[in-house]
Amino acid sequence: MFVRSFQRWLAAGTGVALAVAIAACGGGGSSGGIGGTGIEPSVAYGTITNFGSVWVNGVEYSTTNTTFKTDDHPSGGGSQSELRVGMVVRVDGAVSARRADTITEDESLKGLVEQVIGTDQIVVLGQTVRIDPATAFEGGVRPGLTDRVEVHGQIAGDGVIAAGFIEKKTTAPTPPYALKGIVRSQDTAAQTLQIGTLVVQYAGATLSNMPLGSWVGLQVNVKGTSCGGVFPVCGTLVATKLEPAGASVSGISQAEIEGVVVTINADGFTIGNQRVVTTGSTRYEGGVASDIAVGTEVEAEGSISGGVLTATKVSFRDGTRLEGDIATVSGNTLTIAGLPGVTVTLTSFTERNGGSGALAVGNHVRVRGKAGAGNSIIATRLDLRSADTRVELQAAVQAASPESSVRLIGVDIATGVGLVYRDASGGPIDRTAFFAGATVGKLVKARGTLGAGGVTWSELELEN
Known part of the structure; x- marks a missing residue:
């Protein structure tokens, strides 16, 4: 059912998915931008995630005066109606202003x-x-x-x-x-x-x-x-x-490149044709430096010089994680005890560790994956663990109310007495400071213990 370690052990030079948002370098000591507005021309390259304008990699771009270059109209004259969610496109315009001047359908x-x-x-x-x-x-x-x-x-x-x-x-x-x-x-x-x-x-x-x-x-x-x-x-x-294919940039002041790590280097990693260097100042979101491996989906942000991107931030795109006991198994779908409404979907590309037998109700597992439709997780990795009452859930905040709860993948975690709040470095903070940082879309980790009456939550922690 599983291709064991398929993604992690892909050979050097394997493929990549790119999502690029690039702001052009200013020159000559002046940065007047487009028409003196101070907005630098820029490019975004990635997957359409929604419409109502066009959303690429989760960012909305206004298409009021956009030229569409589609497969049927490669020189322009196409329309937004020719695009679909899941298509890869290039957006030329102003990333900072969320404006698309030209949207070009990528090769298929x-x-x-x-x-x-x-x-x-x-x-x-x-x-x-x-x-x-x-x-x-x-x-x-x-x-x-x-x-x-x-x-x-x-x-x-x-x-x-x-x-x-x-x-x-x-x-x-x-x-x-x-x-x-x-x-x-x-x-x-x-x-x-x-x-x-x-x-x-x-x-x-x-x-x-x-x-x-x-x-x-x-x-x-x-x-x-x-x-x-x-x-x-x-x-x-x-x-x-x-x-x-993809982005080919020798030098630019700001870049955001999303894709699959294809090689690991002594000073960083490579995404497709783009080499990425990390430093002691690089921040990691949704994981740590040691989580980077061949096959891992990440986004690297920073500047490019001499064709090399020096990352100021690396975000893990499969940053949704959970740990707990399997409550039900139905084909390739699991549910986890104490996490009502959350489903975990396994595919033939899910990396499985810690046993080759069939999964069973009561198995304690740790799952890493990306958000799917509704309150589902598409698992990229599943680890079978020793028996434990620990329950953990890490996901983007869907809703937050300091007076009542924070919602992660449809699970409402009550902010009751005795709950410990922590900042991104693990240090204790008060509830006011926690909810100031726990905005919608922010990654948060919840820890608790499974008992007869469900999960007793003990900690909420902000993630970088």
Whole structure:
């Protein structure tokens, strides 16, 4: 059921998902910004999370005067109605002012479904497409074997795409094939490279934006005209264009890059094509420095110089955590005793530690994951622990009232007598100071003990 340590032990140079918010550097000792407003031009690159304007990576951008460059209108003239939640886009405008001047739909994966693996994976153009409960399907239609599809998402590993939105297509686009991924190997003499299990023949392709030297480990976008292989498998794609994928920035004053860690370096880590350096001043939110590993989803914030991002802050995107006894097991879904309404969804990509047998009611577990729909957690890691009455819950605040409670993933924790409040460093603070920091969206950890009458909560702690 589980691919053990799948994400943590991905090989160096594997894929990545990027979410970038970049403010351009001022020059010449002046920073008048756009039209003398003081607002620097900037770029955001990431996943659409909502509409009502357009939300990218949880941030809302005004689209009152936005130009939309979509797959059907690459030069402009498209509309917001062509976009979907789960698509990856680039926003040009002003991040600080939350204004989008241009929104450009990012490259997608286009081809035939070559294989269906269970309920949470399909293969398209030699790339394994990872499907989880957050993946949306156009019209609710899930594609089957040999169907033509368009997959929007982010690179999550060597030959792996984490799907945000999938659409079954009835006609082939022009060109009929496209993909993004990590170059696994390259034969410069034969002018071929491999992405996932797909061989790409790039003789005659447009390569004007590709760097000199080896492309192995580089994240690229590819467009192609024809496939060679046994239907529906595309064994070899004849490419018409190759270009680097994601953000390519040599120097910028402010950047926010979200994605999957693909390599660990002596002084930091790498997200896709972006090297990140951490220092003693780097702050960590939702985890600690030792939690960073290959396959971990993080967001790094800081400045870029010489192509290197020096991080002032690193946030863990799978920062939702809980610990407690399993109350129920139903297929791939768990509930936890004392946490009513909270569900934990396991996938074939959930890393499991501490035993290989089937999970059972009463098992004490520790779960790390990302927020799903409603009050659910999509687990990225599950550890089977020794028996314990401890209950812990770490999540973003949904609602807070100093007089009554704080709500985490639908669980209301009463602020009664005897509750200990702590700051982000673990030091004791009073209730007033705690609730001044426990605003909606802020990460908070709650600790308690499970008894016959439910959970007795003892501590609430602010997290960085």
